[in-house]
Amino acid sequence: MDTLLAGPGPGGDPGAAATPPPDLGPEPTAVGRDPAARKAANQQRAQQELLLVAWWLDRMTRVTAPLVEKRTFFWHGHWATSEQKVRSPQLMLAQNQTLRALGGGDFGVLAHAMVHDPAMALWLDASGSTRRAPNENLGRELMELFTLGIGNYTENDVREAARALTGWRLDRTDGRLVFNPAAHDSGSKTVVGQSADFDAESLVDLLVGQPASHVHVVTRLWNRLAAPGAVPADAMGRLLAAYGPGRNLTALLRALLLDPVFRGATVRGALVKQPVEYVVGALRMLDIRVDTGPGRSRTTLLAALRALGQIPFEPPNVGGWPAGSAWLTTAAAQARLVFAQWAVSGADIRPVTSAPAAARVDAAARLLGVDAWTPRTRAALAQVQDDPRELVLLALVSPEYATN
């Protein structure tokens, strides 16, 4: 477990080393209103977006220690920021790097970085918010979604937090947030019952120190890795203790993965695989490489994820992606089928092929990491056990493989 959490040894992760962040090139800029120039800039940005998404999928597929990328994807859903509004693949990549670097440390440090993250500043309109007309978007979601959870702050807190966050503007020439003291409201504010001349730094410190924030972070992680709903009280106690006053995210993750409730029967099969988990998991187990350049495999992969409803860097809203039953529509069943048909055509399924026909159903479970087939699925797969590709295809669309 500790090895899993710490990642590979001093030599680093060879899969990560083989998939360095891509050079996206400069942000395309269209000067003036010339339609042709704007179109060209949009096309250039679209190519950079494709490269960015394909790079991350490739990295998720090739890393030796997948936990770091899983954790980064979790934080991407928590601090959900979408390229569809940001319109800068460069800033989205920078945010992604920050989430990867800080996602296993002190949640407070991560929160500071996100409040000053350029992509976030564009996404939630913190850039350009002034004391004369504060923009509430970041202040509200910072409390509601990112740190405290609803019910743990008032409407007045939102307005006061917005004042604390004024004064920042993104400089588009170098992609940095610049603080202008003249645009900042330096007066006294009262937030969650505390009064001070809060600015962005002291506001974040105040929020991440609230007991409600600790519960919120634990719950968000539990809901994505274990089960929906409230965290059982005994597990919550253990997880809060691990998180501790230092808000240690690695200790929290470790405690969660080792928790008896997490490892017990009530949580098994409680989550539906998110589309990215589903697709990347299949690629890893079937030894399929993502083509990051323009080509059929990249197009097919992105079409599958779009049909399933989850494209990295494009969460639907600031609340992040859906969970649970939302992924189990008839439309998604069709998309899984189309993806599986494509995946098995290029997959390495020797572990199934080389097994005797009667042992292939079990070999497919081992290949895909499924604990056990139900008698129903076993009967279904046995019908095609003399055709290993069809067998793996159907295993990929089985109810067992769709869930965690």
Place this chain on the structure above:
Amino acid sequence: MDRWTRRRFLLASGVVGAGALAAGGTVIGWQDLAHGARTSPLPAQSAVLVVLTLYGGNDGLNTVIPAGDSAYQDARPDLAYTPAQVLDLGDGLGLNPALKGLHALWEGKRLAVVRGVGYPKPSHSHFQSMDIWQTASPEIPQSTGWLGRWLDATGKDPLRAVSLGGVLPPLLAGASTAGSALPTGAFRLPKGRSLNAFTTLGAESPADSSTQAQAATADRDLLTVARTFGGVFDGAKASLSPRQSPSPTASPAATPTPGGQTAQPAYAGSGVLASQLDVVASCIAAKVPTRVYAVSLGGFDTHAGEKATQEQLLGELDQAVSGFLARVETGPNPVVLAVYSEFGRRVQANANQGTDHGTAGPVLVAGTPVRGGFYGAQPSLTDLDAGDLKFSTDFRSVYATLLHRVLAFDPAQVLGKDYPLLGFV
């Protein structure tokens, strides 16, 4: 708190956690609808309600615009429309210039504008306020949607409420019955022996966890939908997914062009909302026994650069809704379409040429049975509650009117008590 947190989380996720759907109960596929259309078709004259949810908090003041009010012009120096720009409605109000089709409905007395709709102690959270609108319960968190309770009370038939877009919104979740969430798009199934194996895969198994059971249901639905539904929706579906290859089961209902592409019907817009309404129109024409449809359009959270974004979205809405109503107005079933959002926006613009979360907003109601005109009082722009509009009309009055006049049902059974009816239908 826990309950709110969970409910908010589920709503944010687009998932109905409470009620029948999470219990793994009633996720209904096309095949059930097809069967319904054959065995118990929608009787002529039965009215149909279409509820259009605008996600993100649509700016009501730039939708039904008090352009002649100097307080409006003063509060929004970069965002205001001039009186000459808006589509005049009288009373000093005008529609956003993107709403040309709706303005034509207004001229034909087929558009009602219910002004100042909201509820006491408004929430400024997207997720909580949308929950309140969908459950019709501002005071106490409810696990059921207002139309879900109508389903519960009227025979527990999930076929009678359908959501387009694949994910069921909370408003259609009852305690014992949930409406149906229907997918859109062309079908591609396995063939031969694999099809038989896939059929087995979708069977119920007592060994399934509840999520696995739902996954099996989705597989099963997919199979039987394409097999049994026939050509009823193929015309509509082809236009839903222009980037996909045509359905192998394409029916004569779709109009092939010389190039082999399926023709876009003239009424179909290019957006997702138009696609959803296209399927609704096909369902109504096919006499599916559904009385309520839920459709949606998102992207209205305009904290910055609001004007261009909102105009584009309202333009999509306008094209989709007016095209849809033109298509269904000749049918035997009266259709009423109601448009709402979780809140309006702050009167004062912020520093980014946008607006922050506000309170009351207009509800638009359109259709042939609708009595066009204004309902409810326009909120004052100077008598504000911490910078926000004070509501004049309780949203439950709108729901009561729709329940009573469109669905012919006692509103108090759904809303807990009586609310004054409005005369818009």
